[in-house]
Amino acid sequence: MEPVVESPSKQPVPSLSRLLKGKEREWMAVRSKMGPLHLLDLPVDILRLIVKEITHTNDLTSLALTNSTLYNLSVPHIYARFDIVWPDSTMTASDSKSVDALTYGLSTLCLGSKFAQRTRWLKGGTVDYSALPSQRLVDNQYAKYTRKFSLGNGPTDWVAEYNITKESGKMLGTLVALAVAKMLNLETFVWDMPTGVLSDVFMALASLQDHYADGEPKLEKVWIRWHDNSDTGGTVSSAASSPAVHPAIPAVPPINHLNPIVIPPAIHSHAALAPPPKYSDSQVEFPTFSVLPPLKSLTVLDVDELAYLDEMSVLIERSKKTLQELRVGVSQKAHAQDFVRILEGDNLQQVDLSARWPGESRIGYKRLGGVLGVLVGRVYEIRQKGRSRSKRRESGSNWTPNQVGSFPNDTTYNSQPSANGATYTNGSASENAHAEINGFPKSQGNSASSSASGGLASGSRYSQNGKMLHSSYNGRKRLEGKLRLHTLELERIALSMPVCCRAFDWSVLTNLTILECVHHESLWKILKRHFQPTPPPCGSAPGTPVQYHMALKKIHTDATTHSLISFIKETLAPNTLEVLFLQDRRRSPPPLVTIEQIFKGALKRHRSSLKKLLIDSNDKLERAAATEETRWQHWVLTSNMVAYLTSGRFGNLKELAVAVHYRDWHPFLQRLPNIPQLRSLFIPHIQDHIVGTFEPKELALQLVDIITLRPEIQLCYVGIGTKCFEILEARPSDVTGGGSDQFGLNGHHHHNTGAISVIDVDDEDDDGENDHSDADEETEDDDAGTNGSPATDAEDDFNEVSDDAESEPDSFLEPENSQSSPKLRLREILFYDDKVAIFKARHGKL
Structure with a gap:
């Protein structure tokens, strides 16, 4: 019978042997160790949990270089994700240090353990064929740790070099196919570059099921953005793939x-x-798609060939029991x-x-x-x-x-x-x-x-x-x-x-996005007519709720109509819609729906559940308008709407994107503490600003001032106009004085290596020790200007210091051991479209 250990509070706790779960021998070795315990003395399971909490790749790399045990624990996390994020189009080759992260990274994944073994032998000066390679080199198959493989989209000139019609594109496809074939634990495959994908890559993805006895690999998500087949470098266009002779077809009426x-x-x-x-x-x-195993998520964008759809139909039929996400764009x-x-x-x-x-x-x-x-x-x-x-x-x-x-x-x-x-x-x-x-x-x-x-x-x-x-x-x-x-x-x-009515089960659909789709008006009308809520039956008890038949939580459309607002108001249960992105990209001068109708029909009914909200009537095809009034002004929030949004009724709102009038900007700042949970804010336009062409940074600094006074506000990302900023926390010890700019590490150039920058909104910035906040610089400038004036009574009082003050260092900076509250700094960044939903949705495309 196992002894029961009594806690100091006299409450019985489980015995230690039950908590060890078969690891008694390792714990006994730790217990028998004389002297203080060090980090590496902990069992491997504990070390694995510690390493798992390290999210930054640079930290993992440094950790892997310290010890063989930490190396084995860090490598699976280092190679778990292969993400290529292209730098800004304004970068030059010298800015990116001429590092081709795509090619170099793929070469690492393609080279196997035999290559590393041969290199190790040659470094010794002789080749000993009888010597056994170390266990670490035998298991040096980095690709088997990769769970996500992602090639993001980038500047057109840079991405075009890897087009499928060029030699470099063929080489890229071959390297990817070789690497993917080794990714036994691959779960997500993303190819968002419009360069084309070789059939070899799809065959490599299909081969992953050969490594599993049940033939079901871990691959769940595939995202492909196709290239322009009409741009084939002098070859025939995509239209030539259709029948060569087209008979004259009489005109048919448009679909309305x-x-x-x-x-x-x-x-x-x-x-x-x-x-x-x-x-x-x-x-x-x-x-292509027809050879892939059943998936949970399938995304195919920029389709310009019927053959892709035929291939997808085979995969969809194979995945009909598992498919949960489907994104398709023509x-x-x-x-x-x-x-x-x-x-x-x-x-x-x-x-x-x-x-x-x-x-x-x-x-x-x-x-x-x-x-x-x-x-x-x-x-x-x-x-x-x-x-x-x-x-x-x-x-x-x-x-x-x-x-x-x-x-x-x-x-x-x-x-x-x-x-x-x-x-x-x-x-x-x-x-x-x-x-x-x-x-x-x-x-x-x-x-x-x-x-x-x-x-x-x-x-x-x-x-x-x-x-x-x-x-x-x-x-x-x-x-x-x-x-x-x-x-x-x-x-x-x-x-x-x-197809819409009969081929999809609308009762389980939660996220719906309709962009530039013909017949969207008819869809909302039909859904409203056939999914009307069921009132309580006659004779039911008072307070019996109405029965609703749809579970939609997200709606994104670029054509807002009365039918859509009516559908949201009358078909969905109150306070169930969590994400609402309403845009209006028509060329007609005024939007069909007013901002008042949006607030009354959609926002008020779902105010307690909304987490992400975007309202934008700007025409994406709109160029520099010669007239004073532009289309986005039709959906500028009124003063009452700003007060309603910041009244505390939107208790779950975390992302907000709206246009406001300048007269409501400062009331919005004053009421910002009523929505402390707001994490991301995007103000695309400010109407009638006092200076006309305003500076986004100055407005962002005003937000920083409010957050400094009310630290409970969780705002982290701020987009104003075409600029995006990140609000970071900088401890007093991080401020060293000098000439570093307020953006941190030369502004947004922290993206210049092409590697992904992962920044958690809850963590402090890694580069904070080299940065300075705007608040510090401005405060120092103000103090200098005041103290540079002629002598006054206040200056005389300042000169009458105590003996203790005279013994202090000749500096006005806070001491290093100061316990004052952390300061905030502003850093200009690129829009985090992959992390913030309103930033990605502002483009109005998949």
Whole structure:
């Protein structure tokens, strides 16, 4: 029976042996050690916990050079993240010290332990083949510790050197593929440089599952930003990858409501005759996404080729049970291509289910449902199941299973009841699409995906007359699955209402971003109509809450409309929205929604839950305006709104981005202590400033003064206009006097090496010992100016000092052992888009 140790307070505590958890031998060795214990005398488990708390790479590197034990504990943390953050575009080669962190870092990850072993032997002067390498060198596979691999975007001129069409780009892709293949513990892969990604990199990511018995690697997140395929250095443009001959297509009306573009039958016949491009003629490398294992998060931006979407459809089908985040953006230059538009026709399909791999698709570039239709083509089918084979034979069609052609233009659909009771009548595909919209469930609950197996099973056959027919699905069930996403972010995508309504489970979606998307107005109306809250039933007890059916916590849109404000006000439960980014980037002179309507319809209803708020009506295409009034002034906060924001009602607000009037600037400063939890502030515009073109630094210093007087304020990052600052804490011992500038280490040049700068808002700055605060310099200047005046009574009093004062050093600086409160200093930095959500959202793009 284990003894129970009594604490001084007479309360029994668990025995020591139960806390050791099998580490008794190590603790006994520590206990038997004579004399005082040192750091390295602690058990390895304790040292591992200590090293884990060290976050700065430089500190970890220094620690690894001190001792072999600390080396083994530090290396996994040093190589856990491979982040390339490009310096500012204003830097020159001399500023960055000519260090190519990308190439040098990759070479370290690619070189294995054999290289290190050979180097060690050669340093000894002789090669002893019988000698065994040290255990440390055998395990010197740095890449196996990498959990996140990230290549960020940077200045266009610098990034262009690594374009996939250049030799350096090919070399970069090869190095990345070699390094990634060794990252057994890789969880996140980010390629945000618009340079293109070799197929070898995707194959390396796919090979990670070979190292696991269950075939399920740790890879969870993939983020890819594609390059401009039309810029191929003299080669054919991306448009050349589509059929070479394009028949004249009559003009079709623009999409302005739920109706898709219906392609006339004559156009279909021409489009069906155009053969698909050969693999050798395609500018897209295969395979890409189709070989990746199931993911939890998938981001693909700047898509300008249909082949990428076909590849993604395979991955989405494979990840339908695990996928939680989906971000898709279409390139600005691809808006006129066929696969981007929402088209409707009897012979159009979403994806070619008969293709054995995406590059074998033979259904052309006009796709049913547009981009979203292709992405969910293997999870949900827009078109209803066709008539049975017997009824088609009765109608006189010459359908046979192995003949090539297209669907007949007079294909109709049988009346079939849907899962929720709606009936689809005979008619065209577009009519059935409307029937599906009307059949959108009011509350989707937790309905599971009902898609059946089939994957790449054949879904269509062809006839001799050149027209494709609906198949009888060859025994497979119609795809009616749903993606249970938590995050959905779309950019420049025409929203297909049948896909939006039926292919996503809106009851579990928490984050929604809609940027430059056609049909966004219809989406808000449909969501509001079909997710109206359920009032308490008659006879229920008083105080029975209303039942809400949506869990949205974040909304970001660049087109704010009345339908959106009404949706937020009437569909979402009060005080549940945590992130609200409202922008209005239209070219119309005034925004459709006023700032008063935003406050009444959205902010007041969610004031207790909002954590991040951005309100901006500036047109991103706006140039230097010749008139006095610019578009951003329509959403400048009024005095009452500023008072409401700073009244203490927004108790969870941590990030705020709004435009204010200069008359409300000082009242805002005075009421800042009412929102002490605010961590980041962005003021893009100040209307009617007293000096016209104001200096952002002076306004930021006023914020520093307020925080100095009220230390409970947690404000750390401040963006004003085009400048960004960080408020740092500097102890008196950090101030040494001299000529260092107030920004610290030559202003924002702390980014000049290309390495990532990780600064926690709760920690002090590492470089504080070499910096000086503006407050110190200004105080010294003021004192000098006062004491330089002619002798006064105050000066006479100053001369009458005591004997103790005469014995003190001839200095007015605080002594080193002073216990006064810490001082604050201001440092100009680049906008931390990766750390502060309002800074990233201000761009209005993914």
